[in-house]
Amino acid sequence: MVSTLACENGMVLGQQKTDCKSNEITAIPVLLDLLEIKGCLITIDAMGCPKAIAHKILNKEANYLLALKGNQAMLFSQVEKLLGPEISRPCQDGTLFQETDYQRNREEYRCCIVTNDMSQIPTAANWPMLTTFEVIISYRKEKGKVSKELNFRYYISSATLTAEELAASAREHWSIENGLHWKPDVGMKEDDCRIRRNGASEIMAGVRHVAMNRLQSETSFKKGVRAKQMKAIRNTDYLEKVIFDK
Known part of the structure; x- marks a missing residue:
């Protein structure tokens, strides 16, 4: 099952079942056809990196931000070669952004670098409206131990992004891992x-996604999804509030 999550409000907007003998590559275009995405930035992991999907997003008047891995071998190698040396070079304003994230016993450092130089990537000409290449370098420090x-x-991306915008x-x-995977499980x-x-x-x-959306939209009870479920089971007034309130 392929689902779409609106990250700003944590809402599932649609889903599409994959064919028994296929995978997400065929389901993603069908799902995009169901959605109104004009003006949005669509982020997809490396499975959704084929050019046809990029064309589909642009035809819907949106921009794409796609993870790049070895399944696009030539483009990946060229981008890796271009951005690798940038780690040790001075960067212009807006092309470098650094942040540190603290969560309980984990500390993560991230450095984001972007470039709009298409001249050194010959394969870029084959991609629709390709404007920006990006890399995020990170390492973790967990319980005092730094990752090796x-x-x-x-x-x-087809959007002209600064390093800070890329990081965001x-x-x-x-957050899809939490909103679409961890919470339903x-x-x-x-x-x-x-x-x-x-x-x-x-x-x-589909029923779970609808229920998840309704529970997350209800904000008078400041608890997690599981706690809201238990309250709705015990209190019919609260159950009606979850179901019917806008």
Whole structure:
């Protein structure tokens, strides 16, 4: 199942089931056709990096920010070669952004670098409206121990982004792991569901997303999804508030 998350408000906007003998590459264009995305920045992981998907996003009058990995081998190698030396060079205003994130016992340092120089990437001409190349270099310090290796994440975009804008967009995309995976599993016990008959699993996935959206929209009770579920079970007035209040 491929789903779309509006990161700013944490709402699932749509979903599309993948074919039995296919994968997300065929489902993503179908899902994009269902959505009004004009003026939005669409972020997708490396699975959604084919040129056809980039064309589809642009045709819907939106911009793309796509993770770049080895499945686009030639472009990846050229971007890696271009941005690698930038780590040790002075960067112009807006092309470098650094931040540190503190969460409980974990500290993560991130350095974001962007470039709009298309002249050194011959493969860029084959991509629609490709404007920006980006890399995020990070390492973690957890419980006093520093990770031994740097983590490099590469991106391509049709939008002209500063390094700070890239960092913010990448953070929002990483929130999908929490908003689309962790919360349904913990709050809705999705991974424990054994419904398989006909299209029932697809229907139940949609029901969970609707329920998740309604629970997250209800803000009078300042607790997590699981706590809101338990309150709705015990209190019919609160259940009606979750279902009907705008």
